[in-house]
Each structure stands twice: as structure tokens, then as C-alpha cells.
Amino acid sequence: MAGTQTAGRSDGAAPAIELKGISKAFGPVQANKDISIRVMPGTIHGIIGENGAGKSTLMSILYGFYRADAGEIFINGTPTPIPDSQAAISAGIGMVFQHFKLVQNFTVLENVILGAEDGALLKPSLSKARGTLKRLAEEYELHVDPDTLIEDLSVGHQQRVEILKALYRAADILILDEPTGVLTPAEADHLFRILENLRREGKTILLITHKLREIMHITDTVSVMRRGEMTATVKTAETSPENLAELMVGRKVLLRVDKKPAAPGPNILEVENLRVVDDDGVERLKGVSLNVRAGEILGIAGVSGNGQSQLLEVLGGITRATGSIRVNGQEIDLSGRHSDGQSRRARGIAHVPEDRQHEGLIMDFMAWENMIFGYHNDPAWQKNALLMDNPAIRADTEAKMARFDVRPPNPALAAKNFSGGNQQKIVLAREIERNPDLLLVGQPTRGVDIGAIEFIHQRIIELRDAGKAILLVSVELEEILSMSDRIAVMFDGRIMGERLPGETDEKELGLLMAGMNGKAA
Amino acid sequence: MMDFATILQVFDSTVRLATPLLLACLAGLYSERAGIYDIGLEGKMLAAAFFSGAIAAVTGSVWLGLLAGIAASTALSGIHGLAAITFRGNQLISGVAVNFLAAGLTVVIAQDWFKQGGRTPSLIGGARFTPVKLPLADTLREVPILGPIYYELISGHTILVYLAFAMVPLTWWLLFRTRFGLRLRAVGENPAAVDTAGVSVVGNRYAAVAICGLLCGIAGAYLATALQAGFVKDMTAGRGYIALAALIFAKWRPWYALSSTLLFGFLQAIALRYQNIDLGGVVVPVQFMDALPYILTVVILAGFVGKAIPPRAGGEPYVKER
Numbered sequence: 001m002a003g004t005q006t007a008g009r010s011d012g013a014a015p016a017i018e019l020k021g022i023s024k025a026f027g028p029v030q031a032n033k034d035i036s037i038r039v040m041p042g043t044i045h046g047i048i049g050e051n052g053a054g055k056s057t058l059m060s061i062l063y064g065f066y067r068a069d070a071g072e073i074f075i076n077g078t079p080t081p082i083p084d085s086q087a088a089i090s091a092g093i094g095m096v097f098q099h100f101k102l103v104q105n106f107t108v109l110e111n112v113i114l115g116a117e118d119g120a121l122l123k124p125s126l127s128k129a130r131g132t133l134k135r136l137a138e139e140y141e142l143h144v145d146p147d148t149l150i151e152d153l154s155v156g157h158q159q160r161v162e163i164l165k166a167l168y169r170a171a172d173i174l175i176l177d178e179p180t181g182v183l184t185p186a187e188a189d190h191l192f193r194i195l196e197n198l199r200r201e202g203k204t205i206l207l208i209t210h211k212l213r214e215i216m217h218i219t220d221t222v223s224v225m226r227r228g229e230m231t232a233t234v235k236t237a238e239t240s241p242e243n244l245a246e247l248m249v250g251r252k253v254l255l256r257v258d259k260k261p262a263a264p265g266p267n268i269l270e271v272e273n274l275r276v277v278d279d280d281g282v283e284r285l286k287g288v289s290l291n292v293r294a295g296e297i298l299g300i301a302g303v304s305g306n307g308q309s310q311l312l313e314v315l316g317g318i319t320r321a322t323g324s325i326r327v328n329g330q331e332i333d334l335s336g337r338h339s340d341g342q343s344r345r346a347r348g349i350a351h352v353p354e355d356r357q358h359e360g361l362i363m364d365f366m367a368w369e370n371m372i373f374g375y376h377n378d379p380a381w382q383k384n385a386l387l388m389d390n391p392a393i394r395a396d397t398e399a400k401m402a403r404f405d406v407r408p409p410n411p412a413l414a415a416k417n418f419s420g421g422n423q424q425k426i427v428l429a430r431e432i433e434r435n436p437d438l439l440l441v442g443q444p445t446r447g448v449d450i451g452a453i454e455f456i457h458q459r460i461i462e463l464r465d466a467g468k469a470i471l472l473v474s475v476e477l478e479e480i481l482s483m484s485d486r487i488a489v490m491f492d493g494r495i496m497g498e499r500l501p502g503e504t505d506e507k508e509l510g511l512l513m514a515g516m517n518g519k520a521a
Numbered sequence: 522m523m524d525f526a527t528i529l530q531v532f533d534s535t536v537r538l539a540t541p542l543l544l545a546c547l548a549g550l551y552s553e554r555a556g557i558y559d560i561g562l563e564g565k566m567l568a569a570a571f572f573s574g575a576i577a578a579v580t581g582s583v584w585l586g587l588l589a590g591i592a593a594s595t596a597l598s599g600i601h602g603l604a605a606i607t608f609r610g611n612q613l614i615s616g617v618a619v620n621f622l623a624a625g626l627t628v629v630i631a632q633d634w635f636k637q638g639g640r641t642p643s644l645i646g647g648a649r650f651t652p653v654k655l656p657l658a659d660t661l662r663e664v665p666i667l668g669p670i671y672y673e674l675i676s677g678h679t680i681l682v683y684l685a686f687a688m689v690p691l692t693w694w695l696l697f698r699t700r701f702g703l704r705l706r707a708v709g710e711n712p713a714a715v716d717t718a719g720v721s722v723v724g725n726r727y728a729a730v731a732i733c734g735l736l737c738g739i740a741g742a743y744l745a746t747a748l749q750a751g752f753v754k755d756m757t758a759g760r761g762y763i764a765l766a767a768l769i770f771a772k773w774r775p776w777y778a779l780s781s782t783l784l785f786g787f788l789q790a791i792a793l794r795y796q797n798i799d800l801g802g803v804v805v806p807v808q809f810m811d812a813l814p815y816i817l818t819v820v821i822l823a824g825f826v827g828k829a830i831p832p833r834a835g836g837e838p839y840v841k842e843r
Contacts, residue, residue, distance in 0.1 A: 088719075110703060113703075
């Protein structure tokens with residue numbers, strides 16, 4: 001099905017994609033402002049920018065998901081209006097969304113043919129797709145078992161299905177939106193190999209990301225977006241990560257975290273032989289032991305889904321477990337009636353959960369209401385036996401919002417109306433300002449823009465320097481390496497090993513994360 | 522105590538009583554597989570029962586009655602579709618509204634047209650569906666065991682009964698072997714996948730809702746023109762809700778829907794035949810027997826049947842995310 005391809009890289013050819021003066025507003029928010037861009041055929045073109053810079057909106061316009069308020073789209077030099085996804089597909093554009101658009105309980109084959117069936121009956125389409133998939137798999141290293149259900153596939157394989165869907169529809173232009181956010185380092189490397197194969201076959205690739213490393217690694221050209229505008233387009237070979245970061249944020253940013261060496265004190269947290277069996281009877285933690293000392297950050301690295309979430313949940317009092325947890329030398333109730341978040345907080349454990357939108361905040365509640373969750377029984381917030389002291393809570397929230405630079409600093413705004421970074425600052429402010437002995441932090445900067453990442457990292461390090469213990473769980477290896485004083489790697493519910501950040505690298509950690517023990521070569 | 526003939530009669534009655542449940546259950550299956558919850562099966566059946574009974578009574582033609590029933594039910598489906606798909610309203614509220622609308626309107630219109638206390642006149646002759654005698658039924662009647670089974674149980678139902686049972690394999694084939702079915706199941710699981718594949722989510726959902734209206738229309742018409750001879754107030758008697766329970770019991774699968782509606786039909790047949798059961802001195806009262814299908818409905822809905830995974834996008838209007 002994949003169409004034949006002739007376009008080369010000659011700069012004289014018409015651009016595969018050309019956008020002229022694209023603008024799009026959502027109500028008062030100008031998501032895209034007069035954007036123009038040329039993407040040459042047979043290249044990998046990166047689009048980089050902070051969250052909310054308008055990258056995804058622009059790509060959605062190109063894929064016919066939204067209609068631009070103004071501007072023109074040219075495909076291979078021809079003006080091509082794209083009012084809907086069908087038009088984009090006919091124009092040879094395929095898109096791999098950040099959140100995959102797959103039907104979970106369909107097979108790979110069924111997902112691939114959905115919308116591209118050849119007739120009213122499925123059988124001929126299915127057997128044709130089976131053949132095409134086999135060919136594509138060999139051509140581009142896109143191997144997936146066609147008869148597996150999507151829900152049984154790893155995230156990396158699901159992404160391959162998305163790419164196969166686009167290729168099956170004869171896409172010559174492939175848009176990938178934050179493709180590596182959910183992948184392990186090995187899976188990401190495989191993806192880059194696939195992209196290089198596609199480029200070699202003459203396909204044009206638009207790669208949207210906020211990871212500078214990827215841009216430097218694989219793109220030919222890179223465009224930077226900031227606040228809805230295209231601020232620069234440069235050849236990748238002629239730029240540097242620092243330069244791009246500055247273009248993204250509009251000022252210099254520290255890519256490395258600035259911190260003093262740790263001065264660890266006594267053990268705050270001691271965990272021994274922790275085991276968790278989930279509702280489906282699957283053992284999620286298989287005897288985890290670790291300790292965190294005062295004044296240090298223990299980073300837990302690992303591909304998501306290897307028990308880190310359960311570890312945080314047990315420590316935070318959300319999940320029950322067997323084994324032993326001691327905080328400040330005192331045993332904690334792990335499975336009894338008092339094993340809950342409240343009792344953990346009473347013991348000086350604060351928890352910034354991985355999923356801030358579901359566990360950290362109530363999205364429809366206002367910021368000041370969110371600011372006391374978990375601590376709402378605190379006598380300081382009670383006016384009398386019946387009523388809460390709302391003015392005091394609001395005033396306190398205002399002060400915390402100022403200290404944590406939450407924007408806009410409006411306590412009456414609902415949590416859902418803040419950006420990801422500012423939502424995270426609200427949660428952090430709530431937990432850190434309680435001055436806990438132990439702070440549990442899960443994915444502190446997931447979906448957070450670069451400016452806020454820096455701020456969040458500094459706050460966590462300040463807490464460490466104040467002599468508190470911090471357990472940091474993150475799937476971002478860079479974050480683990482730059483933040484941690486010690487690193488533990490989890491795989492399949494176990495700690496695979498501990499390393500010191502100065503004495504290891506991403507390669508060794510990557511091997512441990514993939515379950516390969518022993519010293520890396 | 523129970524002879525062969527009695528057993529056959531109970532089974533025969535099971536088939537008759539299961540038919541409207543099966544049709545309504547399949548109707549709900551199309552709708553819910555496409556992601557539109559439909560609590561309004563009851564109302565649609567009721568409206569169809571009334572209009573089929575009324576038009577059959579006025580024109581003397583059961584076929585015109587059937588068409589009128591289908592039209593009424595599909596119109597209500599259209600209202601539900603408009604509210605749930607186009608205006609992205611709450612599907613439960615819209616379904617409940619359909620039920621109220623049908624419960625009230627049928628009686629009021631019936632009183633206005635026929636002045637018989639909210640019922641239609643009794644249907645006679647060509648205004649009712651008559652039993653179909655299958656070929657060789659009389660000839661084979663004397664064959665032991667199989668003869669009576671063929672004559673009593675398999676032969677002698679109205680055309681709508683055969684239609685309902687034929688809908689089971691047809692539905693299975695449509696859902697799992699055709700493009701239409703693939704897309705219909707996909708919009709119920711992940712409408713965004715359908716949308717990004719360049720296929721209309723709205724169109725597929727309306728198609729499913731229209732089929733739901735069609736089948737509910739046949740179910741309602743069956744009640745008024747085949748099972749009974751005319752419409753009476755509230756004649757669906759909760760069958761729409763039982764069909765919903767059967768649908769969950771059947772895990773949204775056509776063949777399971779057949780078995781689960783036969784089970785409910787069987788319970789209703791037992792309740793109808795054995796009004797007082799004497800269990801060695803303790804007499805089970807008739808009220809309990811009548812209530813049994815409904816009690817089972819509650820038990821099933823309370824989740825005693827194990828894990829049933831509904832279509833993942835069920836009940837949610839589709840909005841393109843930002």
C-alpha cells in the first residue's frame with residue numbers, strides 16, 4: 001500500500017509541507033500566531049517548544065483535527081485544504097499521536113484496517129493487510145504480531161502499530177507527537193532506527209518533542225516554537241542544546257541541576273522485604289528493601305510499570321503490603337485499619353503522587369481547596385467544631401502561591417485551569433510546606449515545561465539541604481542522574497541494583513532497567 | 522409430576538416470552554456496542570406497542586401496525602441520538618426522558634383515540650400476527666419425542682419469533698465479519714481511533730441508534746400484535762430493563778444474549794404457569810413467582826455474575842480533545 005517515493009533531498013524540490021500564515025485561537029487564547037514553515041521532503045524536521053507553545057495545535061491543524069482561522073497549507077507544492085482527517089490521509093499525511101488512537105481489544109490487524117477497509121466484508125482486507133504488514137515489518141524493522149490484541153502489547157509495540165497504520169494508508173509524511181515520552185531508552189533507540197529507515201525511503205518526518213537530546217540526535221532541521229509563534233528554524237548541525245533551550249524559553253536555562261554534595265544523616269526510611277499483590281493476583285513488589293537517609297535524595301529509576309508506582313503507593317498509605325517499613329526507627333502499620341494516607345502524614349511522610357491530576361488534585365476544585373487536601377483536619381483550618389476557616393485557608397494559599405511562583409496567583413481558580421507545571425507547583429507547595437521528614441515524589445516534572453522544571457528541582461534540593469529525606473521516582477533518566485545522591489533501579493518488582501550518579505551512566509542504568517544484571521561492559 | 526407435554530408447553534411459552542426480550546436485548550447491544558447507553562429500551566418498546574396496536578386496529582393490517590411501531594420507536598431513538606450524540610447530553614437522563622415520554626403519551630393518546638381507558642381495541646383477524654405452521658409439522662407430529670418437539674416447540678410461532686432468533690447469527694456476522702461491525706465496535710471502544718482514521722464517529726453512532734430503534738419497534742409490535750391482542754397501559758412491564766440486565770449478563774455478545782434472554786423468558790414462563798408452588802408444606806406465593814424475573818434482574822445488575830467489561834467509551838459523548 002505504501003506509495004512509491006521519488007523525492008530526494010535536493011533543496012530545489014518543492015517542500016513536502018509548507019504552511020503559510022497559520023493562525024488559530026481557542027476563545028481568547030491565541031494558540032498559533034501567523035506560523036509559516038517549510039519542511040523539505042526526505043528529512044526529519046523537529047519542532048520543539050515548551051508545553052503550551054502550540055506545537056500540538058499546529059500538528060492537529062495539519063492533520064485536519066482542527067481548522068485554522070487563517071493561513072494556507074501546501075503539500076508538495078500544491079495548495080491543499082485539510083478540513084478533516086480524511087483529507088489529511090488522502091494528502092499522504094499520517095499522524096502518531098502522543099496518546100495512541102488504538103482500540104485496545106482489537107487485534108493489530110483490525111486496528112490497521114479500521115477506516116481503510118477495502119470492502120464491506122473484513123476477510124479480504126484482513127488478508128491483504130497481513131501481507132502488507134509483513135512487507136513493512138521487514139522494510140522498516142517494524143515487527144509486530146498481527147494477531148495480538150493491542151492491550152497485550154508493550155507501549156513500544158503499540159507505537160509501532162500506529163506507525164504501521166500510517167504507512168498502510170500510504171503516508172509519505174509522518175507526524176510524531178512526543179513519541180519517546182513513554183518509551184524505554186532501548187525502545188526509543190529502536191524508534192530512531194525506524195525513523196532513519198523511513199527517511200532513507202524518502203519519507204518526510206515531523207518530530208514534535210520537548211526533549212533537546214532527541215532533536216540533536218536525529219533531526220536534520222529544527223523549528224522552535226514559543227507562545228504560539230515560530231521563533232526560529234535552524235539546521236540541527238549548526239545549533240546546540242543550550243542555544244535551542246534559550247530559544248524555547250526566551251532566556252538562559254540551567255540544564256544541569258546546581259547542587260552541593262549531599263551530607264547524609266541517619267536513616268529516615270528503612271524498607272525491608274516489601275511485597276504487594278494487586279487485585280488481579282499479580283505480585284507487583286517482590287521483596288523490595290531500601291533506605292533513605294536524612295539530607296539525601298534516593299532516585300528510583302525504571303521503566304514505568306515495574307513496581308515504582310506500587311512502592312510509592314505503599315509508602316504513601318494508598319496500597320496495603322507485607323514486609324516492614326520504619327520511619328525514624330518506628331515501625332509503620334502496613335495492612336491494618338490505620339494504614340492510610342492520614343496516618344502516613346501523621347508520621348511525617350508527604351507524598352507528591354505520580355498522577356497529579358487524579359491523585360494529587362481534584363481538578364474541578366479551586367486552588368485554595370486543593371491546597372489543604374490531606375491536611376484538612378488540621379486545627380489551624382477549623383473556625384469551630386462545625387465550620388472551616390476559609391478566609392485563613394485562602395490567605396495561606398495566596399502566600400504559598402507567591403512562594404512557589406504559581407501563575408496565575410489566583411486561589412479561586414479551579415485546578416484544571418492551571419498549566420501542568422503550575423498544577424505541580426500547587427501540589428509541591430502543599431506537601432513541602434508541611435516540612436515533612438520524608439518526601440515521596442513521583443514523576444515531579446512529567447508534562448511540565450522547562451522553566452518550571454528548574455524551579456521544581458531547586459525546591460526539592462532545598463528540602464534535601466534542610467536535612468530531609470527524599471525518595472524520587474522518575475522515568476526520566478536525565479532527571480534521576482542529575483537529582484539523585486544515590487540511584488536504585490527497579491525492574492519487575494525488584495531492586496536490580498544501586499549506583500552512585502558519578503559512577504554510572506545512562507547505558508548501565510538502561511541495562512539494569514531492562515532487567516540485565518551485572519556490570520555493563 | 523411434570524409430564525413431557527407440560528415441559529414442552531413451558532418451553533414453548535419460554536420462547537414466546539423470550540422473543541421481546543431478545544429483540545430488545547439485541548437492540549441495546551447495537552447501541553451500547555457503539556458507545557451509546559440506552560436505558561430507553563422500555564419506552565421505545567412501549568411506544569411501538571401502542572402505535573402498532575393502534576394502527577393495526579384502525580387499518581386492520583398488522584403489517585401497517587408493525588411499520589407504525591417501528592416508526593414510533595425509531596423516532597424516539599432519533600431523540601435519544603440527538604441528545605446523546607449531537608448535543609453530547611447525558612445518555613441516562615435522555616433515556617429516562619424517553620421512558621417517561623412513552624409511558625405518558627401512549628395512555629393519553631390511546632384514551633383520546635379509542636376512549637377505552639388507555640387501551641386499544643382488541644385485535645382480531647388480519648390485525649394480529651398468526652402462528653406460522655412449519656412444513657411437515659402435522660405429518661411429523663406422531664413421531665415420538667421429536668415429533669411433538671417440532672410441532673409444539675419449533676413450529677407454530679409468529680413470524681416475528683423466527684425473525685428475532687434469526688437476528689442472533691445475523692448480528693454476530695454483522696458485528697464481527699463486516700466493515701460496518703468493525704467500525705461500530707470501534708466507536709464504542711475508542712471513538713478517537715475512528716475519528717483519526719478519517720471515519721465519522723457521529724454517523725456510525727447514529728446508524729447504531731437507528732438499528733436499536735428498529736429492533737425495539739419490532740419488539741414492541743410483537744407485544745401488542747402477537748403475544749397479546751392489543752395494547753394495554755404499561756404493557757412492557759419492565760421488559761426493557763430486563764433486556765438491559767440480560768445484555769450485561771450476556772457481556773454484550775449476541776449468542777450470550779440469546780441464552781440470557783431465554784433464561785429470563787424461562788423464569789417468566791415458570792411464573793406464569795406455576796402460580797403457587799407447594800414445597801412440602803411451604804407454599805411459595807404467586808407474588809414471589811411473579812417477582813422472580815425482576816429479583817434475578819436486581820441480582821444480576823448487582824454484579825453477581827462476575828466481571829462484565831462494558832464497551833470502554835460507553836456513555837461518554839465524543840469530544841475532540843484539545
